[in-house]
Amino acid sequence: MKRFCPAAFQFAVIRMDPVAMVEHFDDPIATAEAHALVTKKYLVYLDLGVDMPFPTNRWFRYKVRLIGSTLRPADPANGITPDMVIPIYPNTFHPSGRTPIVPETPFPFTNCYFWLGSTVEVRIRHKADMYNDSYAVKLSTMEHVAIELGFSNDFRRLHRFRKSQQAAAAAPSHDPHDMHDAGHVVGPRRQRPIPVPFPQLTSSSQDSCLSGSSNQLQPRSTNNALASSSEDEQRRCDSPHQHTAKYDPEVEAILSMDIFNLAHDDAAEYLLLVNLWFELTEHLAADSIPDPFEFFKERDTIVKYVRPIIALYELPYDLLSFQDHP
Template sequence: MSDTIAIAPLPHYYAAIRMDPVAMAKDLGLDDEAIAEAEALAERTKKYLVYMFQLAELPLPTSRWVRYDIKPIGSTLRPADESRGITSDMVIPIADNTRYTGERPPVRPTPSFPFHNCYHWIKNDTTVRVRVHKGGVDHAGATRLSLEEDHALNKGFRTDYKRIREFRRQKRHAAALVPPATAADSSAHTASVDAPVPSGPSDDLDLLRLEATYRRMAEESGVTTSSPPSSDAASSARFSQASGSSASSSDSEGSSSLSSSVPSIDSLASEDLFGWDPDPANGVIPLVDAWLDIENQFEEEAIPSPMDLEEEARAIKSIIQRGVARRMSAEKEQAAAAAAAVESAQGALPPESSAASARPRGGELSGDGHHRQSPPGIVGRFRSVLIPFLRPLLRNKYSS
């Protein structure tokens, strides 16, 4: 393999990316309706100019994709966001930008940037999965920032971050001066603005079912890791084995002062340093193709806005939401039909047979008569990512 070819784009390079919503829907095993919606979305997806900031996982030769933290590039000043204290001047131009009239020094890529109207925007980053192609990615002649220029980019936003922090401080101070609303005022305001999402058992149960349905779909389809699906189980077994053997390892080396001060390989692996731990949230992270020959991918006057990329990401998430909800509804109907069939069959049996069939079978209850505990729940990162993405379904259900 040539010295200029790598498995995936390297950090600090500029690239063109385009999302593949159809592959995302198919990878999760969504129904035909979801795939049709994804195909309609694919017809209007665009290529976006981005800065490959940093790897979120270490790529392997067998990886299907690589998670990447990216910074989309704008061809205009950043739209102001008053609620977050962001103003339109919070940008760093990319040399040679002939339209920038401010005083900030630009970053200078190598070789020269092929466009003359581009900017880095503050607080404009997202995570994608970059698909790995056979043959790798050739970096010869590709546009990048040196380490010095990447540092200059981050340093150039320091003043802006101070302004944003000061804005937030003043906002908190102003909120503290406002007297708390009475219960009556609060309920009247809530009723007039929006119907609240019910917080009763039904709400919680439906949310847990949605989580469980999505998690099962992600695990069954093999999108929890970038490894090929056939190796997911083996990978999980290796991690479990390493975790289980760490205690005995440390015991055998307890007499060594060096082993007590230097982290073991097993302890480092438990921190997911390489980003290889299974994560069901992968299924909703945009899957994209990437090209490094940006000069051949865009016309200067037609570089899309990063805001359009955000909209595309929201669109595929909505498609996945609806697909998961339909799967959950279908499974609930199947379970209800099966329960009805069992009840009907039990009703036709003699009383002795019905009583016998009602006894707990082996494995259903523990020896003390209590139901066995379920395995540990969904990991924190999965729950924090998936709950905001699933909750709109509940809101739509209860407000309709």
């Protein structure tokens, strides 16, 4: 079926498009430099559409899950272990025998996994000839829900890990320097709480602060690419609005969702712009699926290039108009 916007619950291939991110500035130098940036194709799962799609949109915001072809690399600093994955059938291997996710239509690769904490928000470009998902690999609603359920034990483990880290950070000091020369014990030194990074847990919590300017295209180190920001950043995401509501609270909550994209969020321009295809085997083979960490390395390279250009021009950007590109 042909659609002007790709539907969720489907697997796809994406590739970042740095040229499309700067070409509307009509800067030949910036465009030429963008052409020199090398990008790969990545296997993803379309998890959730962020905005209400319109045929006139130049792009569509999506939360996508990057798919790995191996177990997840361990990240002890953030409590991540290799078994925090879910196999995608026909792959059935998991260290603890976790039930695989079974697509409605045959999945062409035998070595793929959903990784915990691999959800990112991107902009998918509009296509002049629309998106044909007739042969796309899809998940049923129940299997989509099973992804979150499959990670539920991992969420609990990470919660316990975070609590233990916080407890260790707040523990009283037994430093020998806390003693008087006379041998009398002085009370423990006051400890400053240490912000503890907390891995992303769900697609709904992942990238929840992306609408804030401080989180748009901010380079992260590769080691922390699949982990969340500090507690301070978490508090900023979770803090209630400080202004007095103009409307009934329920109406205010609905309006704040901006499902029709009427607020014209100019900050969205800083999100990665990608091209998308549903023909998986035409673009990838089982032995050529890139590691999700490579996506974040590539992203950081593009971030360092694109962000200064956008900041230099600081032009108004009409998020609803579009021009078809060849």
